[in-house]
Amino acid sequence: MILSLEEINLVGDKKAEVYLHRTRDRRFIVSIPDIHWSAEFKEIDKISTQTEHLKNSLNYHLFEGDTDKLASSILELVKKYA
Template sequence: MKGRISIITTSKVLTISGNKSSEVFLHKTSDKRFIVAIPDLHWSAEFKDIDHIAIQKEHLNNSLNFHLFSGDTEELVDSIISIVERTRFE
Protein backbone atom coordinates (compact mmCIF):
# COMPACT_ATOMS: atom_id res chain seq x y z
CA MET A 1 0.00 0.00 0.00
CA LYS A 2 1.33 3.38 -0.97
CA GLY A 3 2.31 5.60 1.94
CA ARG A 4 2.11 2.80 4.48
CA ILE A 5 5.24 1.83 6.38
CA SER A 6 5.49 -1.70 7.66
CA ILE A 7 7.86 -2.27 10.54
CA ILE A 8 8.88 -5.55 12.12
CA THR A 9 10.13 -5.01 15.65
CA THR A 10 12.10 -7.49 17.70
CA SER A 11 13.47 -7.05 21.18
CA LYS A 12 15.85 -9.21 23.12
CA VAL A 13 17.72 -8.85 26.39
CA LEU A 14 21.47 -9.09 25.75
CA THR A 15 24.51 -8.89 27.97
CA ILE A 16 26.03 -5.55 27.10
CA SER A 17 28.94 -5.38 29.53
CA GLY A 18 30.17 -7.88 32.09
CA ASN A 19 27.09 -8.83 34.07
CA LYS A 20 24.97 -5.88 32.86
CA SER A 21 22.07 -6.77 30.57
CA SER A 22 19.88 -4.47 28.53
CA GLU A 23 16.99 -4.71 26.13
CA VAL A 24 18.05 -4.33 22.50
CA PHE A 25 15.43 -3.34 19.93
CA LEU A 26 15.69 -4.15 16.24
CA HIS A 27 13.34 -2.53 13.74
CA LYS A 28 13.13 -3.69 10.14
CA THR A 29 11.38 -1.20 7.89
CA SER A 30 9.48 -1.88 4.69
CA ASP A 31 12.29 -0.28 2.66
CA LYS A 32 14.73 -2.93 3.99
CA ARG A 33 16.58 -0.88 6.58
CA PHE A 34 17.47 -2.04 10.05
CA ILE A 35 17.47 0.28 13.04
CA VAL A 36 19.01 -1.11 16.21
CA ALA A 37 18.59 0.70 19.53
CA ILE A 38 19.80 0.19 23.09
CA PRO A 39 17.90 2.74 25.20
CA ASP A 40 19.99 2.09 28.33
CA LEU A 41 23.04 3.32 26.39
CA HIS A 42 21.13 6.10 24.63
CA TRP A 43 22.45 4.57 21.40
CA SER A 44 21.01 3.61 18.02
CA ALA A 45 22.32 2.87 14.54
CA GLU A 46 20.85 2.29 11.10
CA PHE A 47 22.01 0.21 8.16
CA LYS A 48 20.60 -1.29 4.98
CA ASP A 49 19.58 -4.92 4.61
CA ILE A 50 21.77 -5.19 1.50
CA ASP A 51 24.93 -4.19 3.37
CA HIS A 52 27.45 -6.99 3.66
CA ILE A 53 27.65 -8.48 7.18
CA ALA A 54 31.27 -7.28 7.55
CA ILE A 55 30.18 -3.72 6.73
CA GLN A 56 27.32 -3.94 9.23
CA LYS A 57 29.63 -5.25 11.95
CA GLU A 58 32.24 -2.56 11.30
CA HIS A 59 29.58 0.18 11.30
CA LEU A 60 28.05 -1.02 14.59
CA ASN A 61 31.46 -1.52 16.22
CA ASN A 62 32.64 1.96 15.19
CA SER A 63 29.40 3.52 16.35
CA LEU A 64 29.55 1.85 19.77
CA ASN A 65 33.21 2.80 20.19
CA PHE A 66 32.48 6.40 19.16
CA HIS A 67 29.64 6.46 21.67
CA LEU A 68 32.26 5.65 24.33
CA PHE A 69 30.74 2.27 25.13
CA SER A 70 33.21 0.62 27.50
CA GLY A 71 32.12 -3.02 27.21
CA ASP A 72 33.11 -5.74 24.76
CA THR A 73 31.83 -4.19 21.53
CA GLU A 74 32.68 -7.21 19.38
CA GLU A 75 30.62 -9.59 21.52
CA LEU A 76 27.70 -7.14 21.59
CA VAL A 77 27.90 -6.58 17.81
CA ASP A 78 27.96 -10.35 17.19
CA SER A 79 24.81 -10.70 19.30
CA ILE A 80 23.10 -7.88 17.39
CA ILE A 81 24.10 -9.36 14.02
CA SER A 82 22.67 -12.75 15.04
CA ILE A 83 19.31 -11.05 15.69
CA VAL A 84 19.57 -9.29 12.30
CA GLU A 85 20.28 -12.57 10.51
CA ARG A 86 17.22 -14.22 12.08
CA THR A 87 15.04 -11.23 11.15
CA ARG A 88 16.46 -10.64 7.68
CA PHE A 89 14.03 -12.84 5.75
CA GLU A 90 10.83 -12.19 7.71
Protein backbone atom coordinates (compact mmCIF):
# COMPACT_ATOMS: atom_id res chain seq x y z
CA MET A 1 0.00 0.00 0.00
CA ILE A 2 1.39 3.41 -0.98
CA LEU A 3 0.22 6.75 0.29
CA SER A 4 1.64 9.96 -1.10
CA LEU A 5 1.07 13.65 -0.52
CA GLU A 6 2.26 15.90 -3.31
CA GLU A 7 1.63 19.43 -4.53
CA ILE A 8 0.16 20.14 -7.94
CA ASN A 9 -0.66 23.28 -9.93
CA LEU A 10 -4.39 23.86 -10.22
CA VAL A 11 -4.78 27.14 -12.06
CA GLY A 12 -1.98 29.59 -12.76
CA ASP A 13 0.11 29.89 -9.60
CA LYS A 14 -2.47 28.25 -7.34
CA LYS A 15 -1.21 24.99 -5.91
CA ALA A 16 -3.08 22.28 -4.05
CA GLU A 17 -2.26 19.15 -2.13
CA VAL A 18 -2.93 15.88 -3.92
CA TYR A 19 -3.36 12.68 -1.94
CA LEU A 20 -2.58 9.51 -3.84
CA HIS A 21 -3.39 6.12 -2.37
CA ARG A 22 -2.52 2.83 -4.07
CA THR A 23 -4.41 -0.12 -2.66
CA ARG A 24 -3.31 -3.73 -2.37
CA ASP A 25 -5.63 -4.71 -5.21
CA ARG A 26 -3.82 -2.23 -7.52
CA ARG A 27 -6.39 0.58 -7.56
CA PHE A 28 -5.55 4.24 -7.21
CA ILE A 29 -7.57 6.72 -5.21
CA VAL A 30 -6.68 10.34 -5.90
CA SER A 31 -8.09 13.28 -3.97
CA ILE A 32 -7.66 17.04 -4.03
CA PRO A 33 -9.36 18.44 -0.92
CA ASP A 34 -9.04 22.09 -2.03
CA ILE A 35 -11.57 21.45 -4.81
CA HIS A 36 -13.55 18.77 -2.92
CA TRP A 37 -12.73 16.15 -5.54
CA SER A 38 -11.62 12.51 -5.62
CA ALA A 39 -11.52 9.68 -8.14
CA GLU A 40 -10.73 5.99 -8.21
CA PHE A 41 -9.41 3.88 -11.06
CA LYS A 42 -7.60 0.62 -11.66
CA GLU A 43 -3.88 0.59 -12.33
CA ILE A 44 -4.41 -1.64 -15.36
CA ASP A 45 -6.76 0.80 -17.11
CA LYS A 46 -5.37 2.30 -20.30
CA ILE A 47 -3.97 5.81 -20.01
CA SER A 48 -6.61 7.12 -22.44
CA THR A 49 -9.38 5.59 -20.29
CA GLN A 50 -7.88 7.07 -17.13
CA THR A 51 -7.50 10.50 -18.74
CA GLU A 52 -11.12 10.58 -19.92
CA HIS A 53 -12.36 9.35 -16.55
CA LEU A 54 -10.43 12.06 -14.71
CA LYS A 55 -11.51 14.84 -17.11
CA ASN A 56 -15.17 13.78 -16.93
CA SER A 57 -15.03 13.65 -13.15
CA LEU A 58 -13.38 17.08 -12.90
CA ASN A 59 -15.96 18.57 -15.29
CA TYR A 60 -18.80 16.98 -13.33
CA HIS A 61 -17.46 18.57 -10.15
CA LEU A 62 -17.39 21.96 -11.93
CA PHE A 63 -13.62 22.43 -11.86
CA GLU A 64 -13.07 25.75 -13.62
CA GLY A 65 -9.46 25.28 -14.68
CA ASP A 66 -7.79 23.36 -17.51
CA THR A 67 -9.04 19.80 -16.98
CA ASP A 68 -6.71 18.40 -19.67
CA LYS A 69 -3.65 19.78 -17.91
CA LEU A 70 -4.80 18.75 -14.44
CA ALA A 71 -5.68 15.21 -15.57
CA SER A 72 -2.26 14.89 -17.22
CA SER A 73 -0.53 16.12 -14.05
CA ILE A 74 -2.45 13.63 -11.92
CA LEU A 75 -1.53 10.76 -14.25
CA GLU A 76 2.14 11.79 -14.11
CA LEU A 77 1.97 11.40 -10.32
CA VAL A 78 0.27 8.01 -10.69
CA LYS A 79 2.98 6.78 -13.08
CA LYS A 80 5.59 7.32 -10.37
CA TYR A 81 3.88 4.68 -8.24
CA ALA A 82 2.50 2.30 -10.88
